[in-house]
Amino acid sequence: MKKLFTSLFLFVLLLSFYTFPALAANVYDNENLLSASEKQLLEKRLQDIAETYNFDVAIVTVDSLNGKSAMEYADDYYDENGFGFGPDHDGLLFLLAMDSRDYWTSTSGYGIKAFTDYGIRYISDNVVGLLSEGEYYKAFDKYLDYVDMFLAEAATGTPFDTDHEVITSGDYLFLSLLTVAISAAIAFIVVGIMKSKMKTANKQRYALNYVKDGSFKVTSDKDLFLYTTTTKQKVESSSNSGGSSTHSSSSGNSHGGGGGKF
Amino acid sequence: MDILSYKCPNCSGTLKFDSQIGQMLCEYCDSTFDPEVLKKYDEVLQEEASKDPDWDTYESDEWQDPNLGVHLCNSCGAEIVAEETTAATFCPYCDSATILSGRLSGALKPDLVIPFKIEKEQAKAELKKFCSGKRLLPSLFLANNRIEKITGVYVPFWLFDCEAEANITYDAKKVRTWKQGNYRYTETSHFLIHRAGKIGFERIPVDGSEKMDDAYMEALEPYNYEEAVDFATAYLSGYLADKYDVDAESSKPRANQRIKDSTEKKFAETVSGYAVVTPRSTAIDLTDGKIRYALLPVWMLNTKFGGKTYTFAMNGQTGKFIGELPISKGKYWGYVAGITAVLSTVGLLTVFL
Ligand SMILES: [Zn+2]
Ligand SMILES: [Zn+2]
Numbered sequence: 001m002k003k004l005f006t007s008l009f010l011f012v013l014l015l016s017f018y019t020f021p022a023l024a025a026n027v028y029d030n031e032n033l034l035s036a037s038e039k040q041l042l043e044k045r046l047q048d049i050a051e052t053y054n055f056d057v058a059i060v061t062v063d064s065l066n067g068k069s070a071m072e073y074a075d076d077y078y079d080e081n082g083f084g085f086g087p088d089h090d091g092l093l094f095l096l097a098m099d100s101r102d103y104w105t106s107t108s109g110y111g112i113k114a115f116t117d118y119g120i121r122y123i124s125d126n127v128v129g130l131l132s133e134g135e136y137y138k139a140f141d142k143y144l145d146y147v148d149m150f151l152a153e154a155a156t157g158t159p160f161d162t163d164h165e166v167i168t169s170g171d172y173l174f175l176s177l178l179t180v181a182i183s184a185a186i187a188f189i190v191v192g193i194m195k196s197k198m199k200t201a202n203k204q205r206y207a208l209n210y211v212k213d214g215s216f217k218v219t220s221d222k223d224l225f226l227y228t229t230t231t232k233q234k235v236e237s238s239s240n241s242g243g244s245s246t247h248s249s250s251s252g253n254s255h256g257g258g259g260g261k262f
Numbered sequence: 263m264d265i266l267s268y269k270c271p272n273c274s275g276t277l278k279f280d281s282q283i284g285q286m287l288c289e290y291c292d293s294t295f296d297p298e299v300l301k302k303y304d305e306v307l308q309e310e311a312s313k314d315p316d317w318d319t320y321e322s323d324e325w326q327d328p329n330l331g332v333h334l335c336n337s338c339g340a341e342i343v344a345e346e347t348t349a350a351t352f353c354p355y356c357d358s359a360t361i362l363s364g365r366l367s368g369a370l371k372p373d374l375v376i377p378f379k380i381e382k383e384q385a386k387a388e389l390k391k392f393c394s395g396k397r398l399l400p401s402l403f404l405a406n407n408r409i410e411k412i413t414g415v416y417v418p419f420w421l422f423d424c425e426a427e428a429n430i431t432y433d434a435k436k437v438r439t440w441k442q443g444n445y446r447y448t449e450t451s452h453f454l455i456h457r458a459g460k461i462g463f464e465r466i467p468v469d470g471s472e473k474m475d476d477a478y479m480e481a482l483e484p485y486n487y488e489e490a491v492d493f494a495t496a497y498l499s500g501y502l503a504d505k506y507d508v509d510a511e512s513s514k515p516r517a518n519q520r521i522k523d524s525t526e527k528k529f530a531e532t533v534s535g536y537a538v539v540t541p542r543s544t545a546i547d548l549t550d551g552k553i554r555y556a557l558l559p560v561w562m563l564n565t566k567f568g569g570k571t572y573t574f575a576m577n578g579q580t581g582k583f584i585g586e587l588p589i590s591k592g593k594y595w596g597y598v599a600g601i602t603a604v605l606s607t608v609g610l611l612t613v614f615l
Contacts, residue, residue, distance in 0.1 A: 224456070
């Protein structure tokens, strides 16, 4: 009996090891920007994301892009190291190049769907400040917060995009107050109408009931054109169509992505 | 060359004639104008100023009838005329029960009267109708109110007839917008509009009773004057009549104001096709002003609630019912809070889900 229990326990343990994509410890900190414990914490987070969403995330820091563009370097690094789960290589890679101070996010497979151009720009804008300050661990941690949040949203079927923008807690507070304020304004108007019906004894402004029949005569009417003024205003062309733009990497795989300088 | 003294209609700078383009040129705002247009523009602006309204003074005619008595209210001072046999138990204006009787002396004889046509019973029914569906009405109001206090009163009115001659100018704009390349263009055309003409008014009523709120009496309008008859004391039988205490002279400004507003409105309606129209100057002359004195029938209903008297009135000829009901503060804020809560909930659910 005890034997059976032990083997059952071992089986369950093995099963759980099997389902863990334990290979997802993808922090390649070639530049040693992170302490050993920081690296461990980030790897734990990458594992959690991999388990929850079956989505591969890699963080890579390098010294130089070796003449490639940040996009080319990130795409090739992704393809050559075989990142990504499943036949479409679902995942993303976040690259920092220290000498040129480039950062780049390369997406692949499901990553292209979950992280639109809008989404990548949104995440980058919120992380670039920390990168510039040299707070690399905080920047990566925050980056992963967003990755988590975007994957959760994409799982509902509608990833964040230009027509479905991210709303932060600050925005929520503002929206809540605005909603209550608008509701109260409508309430005062409705009750104001109810109140106005309580008093019908009001003065009359006009005396049009007492105009003598046929007495209204216009004897002179002139509409005199004087001059014309013209003003012009620049209009911004809005071509934010949303979605993800993709390109092919040198290995022929399709990637989405975006980045900039920090 | 008096043409050189024109002012720019756009910025009021002095215009100069530019012989090369044959136009008047403003050096301050770069506008150019056709000299012919400016000539007409100046003609239009040379309109005459308003004169004082030309109203007759009212010739009074004393009213002596041995059967009529004056009831005097101790509380508000109302002087109410009625047949000696008409029992006036309370004042129709202030709801006070102390009314003294005395002899009539020197009251004014009305030129015309519109007899009561609507019965007392209808006033009761109309008050109930008026209260129904009013969500802000205090619950106790209907339970506590004693609507049997209804009085038929002939209220004194001054009736004003006159001819109005108007001379009005407006500034008007037409706006056109279009897109070309990366720019949105807005073209505004400016116009000077001039209207002149006449309009006549007949028997605009102004309430001649001090105690009677003008707003109440104007809200009861209109009366149908076709049914007005020459005054005879017989019409007073069973009703009270208020003695006027605002004379014709003091009632003129109210008549003038309504005539002016109405004339402006009628002429403004003839200006159309513009995006914006703003009156620039208005001159209205009133001539042939005639004043008459009339008694018009009003049912007065008073009820006390929460230490305050609430007054309702019904047009004794047409049955139009008006008044002011008390508002429950609790219900008022209850509805504000309730509607805010429901809308906020719906709104927040839409925002967050
Ligand atoms: Zn000018
Ligand atoms: Zn009184």
